[in-house]
Amino acid sequence: MPDILQDPLEARLLKELENIQLNINRLNSDKESIERLLLSVRKNNPATSRNDVTRKNSIKRVFVESIIIERLKDGEIHRTFALFTEVKKANPSMNDSTFRSTLRRMKARGLIRNPREGRWLLSTSADLSEGR
CATH class of the missing domain: 1.20.5 (Single alpha-helices involved in coiled-coils or other helix-helix interfaces)
Structure with missing residues (x-):
């Protein structure tokens, strides 16, 4: 039954x-x-x-990069985890490995630098008007 x-x-x-x-x-x-x-x-x-925003996935990349740059504009050194937490608030689907790749690419482009492992600082030579 x-x-x-x-x-x-x-x-x-x-x-x-x-x-x-x-x-x-x-x-x-x-x-x-x-x-x-x-x-x-x-x-x-x-x-x-932005010249480099040509694909749908580029929107997310530029968005994440802008959050990181805004956070680092205070001139202070920020830990990777603190930056990741900030990005996760705006983009909950961001995973750790993608975030770390974003940091490495931004560093390679001269936007940010890491004076010590796990610490990030805005590059003084970064052209922030274009986000490059």
Whole structure:
């Protein structure tokens, strides 16, 4: 007898899961549309355009880089974990290895430097007006 009672419950739960998945798909589609729109707006706005923002994934990279640069503008030395925590607030999907790669690329481009392991400082030679 309990199996008969669970069938409507199971069907309702499966339907609920299906609705949730549909909502997730819709939200992901909305998110991708907004990211494309944002990329278009940034490309067409001379005040915010960047030559290196040409792909959808570049938006996230530039966003993360701008958070790091803003945090380091105070001239203080910041630990990797503190910077990562700051970025995670704005981009919860950022993982540790991607973040560390971002720091290495920014260092290679001369935007930031690390005077000691795990410590970061804004490079004095960085052209901050262009974020390069």
